[in-house]
């Protein structure tokens with residue numbers, strides 16, 4: 001293997017190889033955490049409920065539990081009188097004595113429904129009169145009752161393994177009375193960039209090149225959005241194979257995966273690949289995608305090192321098209337999918353057959369449909385193209401282009 005880009009592989013193969021490399025190199029042991037600390041983490045085993053939710057038939061409103069049959073003809077002109085037989089609050093157990101026809105029991109929102117009753121008349125449709133109620137409106141069987149187990153039934157798997165827990169999951173797990181869950185330990189990713197000309201904002205005071213590190217910081221920030229990842233940021237290193245080898249070795253010892261940006265090109269200044277050729281092993285060199293063609297995977301100390309382009313948009317594409325799909329595949333993740341909308345293309349997008357292209361688009365609402373305006377067909381270094389676009393489309397490798405007016409899926413970035 002040399003540093004030239006002569007053996008490019010498909011995006012799917014790159015995702016597969018990274019997923020397999022991660023699976024061979026990294027073991028994410030489960031750990032137990034409190035549910036409130038688990039948001040954003042990956043659940044390591046399915047969560048099953050041992051109780052029905054709601055745990056009993058309960059009133060959905062403040063009112064009176066009755067036999068629905070008794071109220072069939074109730075109206076303002078033909079009120080129905082029922083005998084009031086006591087009160088049940090949400091903390092009461094349902095009494096053994098059942099409600100008989102002609103009777104009603106006062107219930108609050110959340111109170112258990114006593115046996116015999118099959119509906120609840122709301123307060124608003126009732127008048128109370130010495131020991132009885134006057135009902136002005138009929139209720140049908142089941143009305144205003146939340147049935148036992150209608151939310152979750154005992155034995156249901158309510159959360160599948162691999163789910164990235166969002167706040168709703170936290171609520172759902174809490175609703176079944178569980179406070180400790182097994183989640184995978186955080187994935188540790190180290191990020192660094194190479195480039196003699198690249199300055200670190202805030203650290204390199206005299207940056208005469210005016211090339212500030214955006215790529216590695218963009219990738220760091222993207223990864224930090226995921227709470228199941230611990231990101232360690234190492235900053236900028238010069239294009240020196242020895243210094244770079246040392247930096248990547250150190251990062252690989254402290255992390256499960258190292259992500260680098262820059263130095264993936266083929267010139268003699270691109271020292272990172274030389275460093276990997278000297279110290280590690282190249283798994284793949286180059287991917288048939290645009291942007292991000294020189295994306296490379298190597299192994300150092302048996303740890304995967306993903307090399308993304310120095311151009312920020314190409315680095316972003318490597319994250320979006322390879323890194324995240326590979327992590328999802330490896331861990332069987334549920335979550336992190338982009339929302340898709342369909343839009344009509346405002347103009348033709350050309351493509352080189354064999355390459356999968358990721359094209360940023362601006363969406364316009366054209367009254368009942370979206371129109372997607374491709375934004376910058378080229379321009380891996382133009383970060384404003386990511387700033388301004390609402391999403392991207394993926395042009396498959398087997399086509400020479402996508403015609404104007406085609407309706408295409410747009411993966412939303414907002």
Ligand SMILES: Nc1nc2c(c(=O)[nH]1)N[C@H]1C(S)=C(S)[C@@H](COP(=O)(O)OP(=O)(O)OC[C@H]3O[C@@H](n4cnc5c(N)ncnc54)[C@H](O)[C@@H]3O)O[C@H]1N2
Nearest residue numbers: 193195212213214215216262263264265293309310311314
């Ligand atoms: N003859 C060829 N030249 C190039 C090819 C090719 O196939 N043949 N591939 C092109 C492609 S595609 C890409 S992408 C780039 C890959 O370049 P590198 O990954 O080596 O990136 P650098 O050369 O280090 O930098 C490219 C560009 O981005 C600036 N840069 C670098 N790091 C950062 C950073 N952390 N933050 C912001 N900007 C950064 C750097 O100054 C350069 O301007 O190669 C093409 N060439």
Ligand code: MOO
Nearest residue numbers: 291292293314380
């Ligand atoms: O494909 Mo490069 O990645 O031009 O930007």
